Amino acid sequence: MRPAYVLFCVFTAAACRSGGSRTSHVEAPRAVLEPPAFGAETIDDMLRTEWASRGIVPAGRSDDPTFLRRVYLDVVGRIPTLEEIRAAMLDTSPDRRARIIDDLLASPAYADRWTDYWDDVLLGDYVRPNVVDRAGFRAFLHARLASQTPWNRLVFDLVTATGVNRQGGPEPTGRDEAAPFGATHAAVNWILKYQNNPADMAGSVSRTFLGVRIQCAQCHDHKTEDWKQRDYQSFASCFAGTRTVRLDSESGGGRAPRIAVLDAHRRKPSAAREPELVEILRAPPTALDGTDLSDTANPREAVAAWITSAQNPWFAKAIVNRLWGELLGRGFVDPIDDFRVSNPALAPAVMERLAAEFVARGYDLRYLIGTICRTEAYQKSSEPALPYQVEPAFWSRFPLKPLRPEVLLDSLAVATDLDELLTGTKDGDLAKAKAQLRKQFQATFDVDEESHAASYEGTIPQALMFMNGRPLDRATHAGRQGALLKVLSMTGSDEEKVDNLFLRTLSRPAKPEETKRILPRLAQRGTSRLDAFEDVMWALLNSSEFAFNH
């Protein structure tokens, strides 16, 4: 059996075991007993046909170091370490790429990276620490991702979440006031983001999990699509019974108050003030395909079951499209969360096939990521085959993807042995220093409300931070610790040292022409050798090749 298949069976079995009280609403993940007839090769065949029929000459295959860096960045959110690169270089077996993919998906770092991703998608820049317990929410995501919770299950749990948002709160005053609201369930923090606004919650659920921007119909009937304002209101109506209850007073000993989320009776339309909310309360709770949910005991739970059912026309496609877009730079549907008739998908057959397979495999996110990483498209070089085919049309070459801030920071940490550099500094506690760095990175990279990928190409403050800021300055000082010191204390020629620096930062050895240019700089008059090495390190960390996944 192929390793991938074994891995898959393990995941599926684990997924089946992780059932809970609400499994009845969720399509039970099915174990597939037959070896897969579908695989990355199926996608390759389909895309080759697309390329041929459009006269696209696809780029060649990426080389091993490039692929290694790419898949590390995408699957575990950082560049490979020197040791990992060396280990991978020793493997010459034909299926070495598949093995790397599987190893990374099985590593604990997988959940770290995708927690960052989903935290960013779900909570985003939303910062109201007094309402949302972000750390708790991240812990929830991390646990679910690490335990291979199937996607349908995870979404169902998120959309239906009830309970108390965080543990603790002020000292109990005799009896536990939270008791009637159920146990602590950090998933509710996502619900709290919407501040009891069913319209916002509905818009977000639809856009994030179904790829449908129903909220465009919030203000007017959609001009080109079938969506009417009424559809939007009826969908939002499913969330109109969700309530929040503050359990502690605001100033409870300086700690953030606990807030409970529960499903209550819907208010009467006449009780609402905002005209928009009146309309939503008047509308019968209805799924986007018109399924009437007004007779259900709990419309929020009913709509969650509808969203995550195998019959839902968007649910599987939306996540397939999202992850395809995350890994390959462009979804079949672009933007990734805008499915509509007037925005047709590229290669829709590939998307549909992959979505069907994803459902058959029990909504296993790792299966999906692993399959995409195995495709020829994902393993293409970023160098265009023909100089005028620069646009990566139909994924015929790998695009340049700017690293997300947290990925950039974690990669910087790997390249420079930042942990060593930070310990023993006046910042003291390593975790604290890293958290502070992370905050600084996020603030600098947060350009505007809608931080689009395009913004990551860089802004002046970002460039200034990288050129002169403390993290880089520290990383490029050949002090008592860190990567640069290790390189300098290596035995071997300068050529080998330069190669080592390139491997640590760009995950590849220096090219001959690069070495030829750099060596004389190390022996330049008027510059200390140490300074010269620091300068090379500085340039590598500031380079576009470092800043992009390519």
Add this chain to the structure above:
Amino acid sequence: MKRANDEIDRRHLLKLGLSAGPALFVSSLLAARPAHAKGAVLRPAKARACVWIWLNGGPSHVDTFDPKPGAPGGGPFKPIKTRAAGVEICQHLPRLADRASDFALIRSMTSREGNHDRAGYLVRSGYAPTPTLQHPSLGAWAAEELDVRGLELPAFVSIGGPSMGAGFLGASYAPFVVRNLGRPIDNVELPRGVDTSRFQRRQDILTELESGFAAQTGDRKVHARQSVYANAARLMSSPALRAFDLASEPASLQAAYGDHDFGRGCLMARRLVEAGVRFVEVTLDGWDTHKDNFSRTKKLMDVLDEGASALFRDLRERDLLESTLVLMAGEFGRTPKINHDEGRDHHPQAWSAVLGGGGIRGGQVYGKTDQDGAQVIEHPVTIADFLATAANLLGIDPDKWVFTPVGRPISLTDHGRPIAALLADS
């Protein structure tokens, strides 16, 4: 971007052995206006720079610039006379009333977008948001179109933020956002142990690496990033950085602008304009008054009145007002009807905007709303017309077509026409 640099960039691209793709993109940005362009653009431009006071949230026009005393939803505020004959504005804007000859008031702004995000995008860019294309804001257009040769500061600065990006024009035209007025720019100083010559050596190594990667991938993103780096490096050594430092301003002038971030932002805007920055956005947030409209709007008017009137006066006293266009607008107006919470809700159908300074005939009102302020009854002004007027004064041709990355031709204002009645005689 300045033309000269466009040329350099294009040559640069070709020198790097790049494909025709990006080179074609750049050259299409340079494409001349099509023959059928309407409304000749003003040459030379009347205004060198623009300050847009962005009233985030959408101020109530009825309570500010379009008073409706006696109307059922007219609210408690009284109108006062202004320097402009027959023009009255709210009693809580007395200093602006005194400067009314510096600006024109449009009372007939009208649009259809009643959602903050969508309307904010529309008013700043001239287009309703579409999922398929990210449009640049007027500020980004200005940064791209205007001649900024020799300018070491960012061409487009946004004070207070958040602002809007440069859309398809790319990150190099995006606003430089100043969030913390006390410390506007971090990391402009070289780290310890790095002098300018060493910094230059670092840059040289970096340039070599970048050239290799750019040639290999042929990707526009590498060039965009390189140009951001070049601008950042230029900024570091620039004496112009002093423009961000308010400390050298006399205490009396600082006091005149008001002891609040908005006032300080206005003062910084004046310093930036003086230093050659072409577009400054100063945000005054908080106008989304669904509850408690009157007390909140009054507080905001006090702040606006102080900062904006000081800006007009200061620009005037330095002979900068004639060359600086000052805009005041948010994403929409607010309902003439007062809701249960003593608030007013979103009202894009009819609202007010201010244009002052460079090339504007001040002391006048353009357009009119009905007795409640609910509908425009005279000279409706669309967002496109508003932006076309501003662009025209800045010497930007609102009809110029550029091609988006997917090859779709697009103009700045989607056929907006400059409003002749607002323009000063030339």
